[in-house]
Amino acid sequence: MGSVRDDVADLTAFQSWIAETSAELDEHAGHLTELDRAIGDGDHGTNMARGFGRCAELAGEEQFPSIDAYLKKVGMTLVSTVGGASGPLYGTFFLRFAGPLAATDDAGVHALAQGLRAGVDGIVARGKAEVGDKTMYDTFAPALEAFDAAAVAGSPVAECLRACAEAADSGRDSTEPLVARKGRASYLGERSAGHLDPGASSAALLLRAAARTLA
Amino acid sequence: MKKLLNDPGRVVVESLAGLAAAHPDLLEVDLGQRVVRRRGGTRPGKVGVVSGGGSGHEPLHAGYVGVGMLDAACCGEVFTSPVPDQFVAAHHAADGGAGVVHVLKNYTGDLLNAEMAHDILRAQDVDALEVVVTDDDVAVLDSTFTAGRRGVGATVLVEKLVGAAAEEGRDLAACAALGREVNARSRSMGVALTSCTVPSAGVATFALADDEIELGIGIHGEPGRRRAPLQPAHDVAAALLAPVVEDLALRRGEAVVVLLNGMGGTPLIELYLMFHEVRSILHETRGVTVARSLVGNYITSLEMAGCSVTLLRADDEIVRLWDAPVATPGLRWGA
Structure with missing residues (x-):
């Protein structure tokens, strides 16, 4: 899927990423909400589907001059439509992701690695989470590491993204036994263990969609 | 799910339309931004008081907009924070030129x-902004292993008292300092008899058996810290009060303001019964006087059954501000 020339992702590929994420969220909104009901307040799937649904409409509404202009709009739209903690966190991810892509129309391995790192750094700066806190960062941290390792090894974009998505899935699964230390789940103390973190789950879904669309 | 609604996605906006229609003498509603503001806006020169949060806690926050409490409030989806644009709009709606206190x-x-809203406001050269964060729920351990204590019942008290202080002309720093002091003097603990159903989810957030209660709940239908067998009201009152009194380190002879708050689905007959128990324990066992009290549904969790108890260590100044006139849909006296 997406549009790939010479191992780079262009604007159309990024728009496919958002459309794919939106479709996946629509399909799995019930599951995410169920996870959130267990250790949160039962609205994560609905909020994410609403926000990314709005983002998926952007491509048909206006012409974007560049990848970074598009990603910034996606970030602002998420901030304005998702609410809760997820809105600022996912919004910041895309706003920061746009930064390193400012000068490029075709994001290759290097640009994607930089964008991903900037996005994840943004999440950490806003949410102040650490690995093991049972948050979306438990998905993003190993995913970023896996992408970078594949990139350093000289792998093409598709392979970097596949490694990234696989590490994201493992990161998501790693949250199940954890006791939450951030967000609403932390109020449950020990009772938060034994459940997947909803934010870690939606993050894995986002990165899985990236692997299917950006290369 | 059995609720009076048309479309789960339009609950908040349709409810706000009703609030506007019911109280045109007190407030105005921007349905697009979902921002409620005092009718006619903030009096020039008065500090503005703003709050905002997820919906589903009515009358908090929109129902406290009017005279002597909030100047504006922004309303998120049910149990979901408002987005930054809404906090920005609420700030501007409440700005009378003397600065704005945000109660969060x-x-x-x-x-x-x-925080994102405050970044936006600072970029607009807005400097006269103070933030008061409530975190009065003793059910949550305040440690680096949690997101910190939740803001619950004390929020109502902070909004009332800071609103009164702003109304009598105190400046921005003084209003914010009062808000922080009221929060620091307040502690709460809640109990649920049932869960509640978020309209967009359609099913109850958690399940409680007919003979179980959940102690230490918040206000979002989230489970609490421990489950216990259903017990007489006297024992529930004692279980709620003990950690509150202990955490406040209340001494004999001190006075408190008591908020006996319903979670939305418990009738007043039970809330008054619970208040009787709370007052008796405070008087007879703890030697603490109830200076003022408020009994009813003030910070709710949709249709959850249960209640919370908030104690605020009182002094003459707090009682005076408490008695000051207030005219809002949710709280009204002396005006």
């Missing part, structure tokens, strides 16, 4: 969205 409940989502 300590939840990750509320604080993250408000």
Whole structure:
């Protein structure tokens, strides 16, 4: 899927990423909400589907001059439509992701690695989470590491993204036994263990969609 | 799910339309931004008082807009923080030229969205902005292993008292300092008899058996810290009060303001019965006087059955501000 020339992702590929994420969220909104009901307040799937649904409409509404202009709009739209903690966190991810892509129309391995790192750094700066806190960062941290390792090894974009998505899935699964230390789940103390973190789950879904669309 | 609604996605906006229609003498509603503001706006020269949060806690926050309490409030989806644009709009709606106090409940989502709003406001050269964060829930351990204590019942008290202080002309710094002091003097603990159903989810957030109660609940239908067998009201009152009194380190002879708050689905007959128990324990066992009290549904969790108890260590100044006139849909006296 997406549009790939010479191992780079262009604007159309990024728009496919958002459309794919939106479709996946629509399909799995019930599951995410169920996870959130267990250790949160039962609205994560609905909020994410609403926000990314709005983002998926952007491509048909206006012409974007560049990848970074598009990603910034996606970030602002998420901030304005998702609410809760997820809105600022996912919004910041895309706003920061746009930064390193400012000068490029075709994001290759290097640009994607930089964008991903900037996005994840943004999440950490806003949410102040650490690995093991049972948050979306438990998905993003190993995913970023896996992408970078594949990139350093000289792998093409598709392979970097596949490694990234696989590490994201493992990161998501790693949250199940954890006791939450951030967000609403932390109020449950020990009772938060034994459940997947909803934010870690939606993050894995986002990165899985990236692997299917950006290369 | 059995609720009076048309479309789960339009609950908040349709309810706000009703609030506007019911109280045109007190407030105005921007349905697009979902911002409620005092009718006619903030009096020039008065400090503005703003709050915002997820919906589903009515009358908090929109129902406290009017005279002597909030100048504006922004309303998120049910149990979901407002987005930054809404906090920005509420700030401007409440700005009478003397600065604005934002009263926020300590939840990750509320604080993250408000922080982004404050970044936007600072970029607009807005400097006269103070933040008061409530975190009075003793059920949550205040440690680096949690998001910190939740803001619950004390939020109502902070909004009332800061609103009164702003109304009598105190400046921005003094209003914010009072808000922080009221929060620091308040502690709460809640109990649920049932869960509640978020309209967009359609099913109850958690399940409680007919003979179980959940102690230490918040206000979002989230489970609490421990489950216990159903017990007489006297024992429930004692279980709620003990950690509150202990954490406040209340001494004999001190006085408190008591908020006996319903979670939305418990009738007043039970809330008054519970208040009787709370007052008896405070008087007879703890030697603490009830200076003022408020009994009813003031910070709710949709249709959850149960209640919370908030104690505020009182002094003459707090009682005086408490008695000051207030005219809002949710709280009205002396005006």
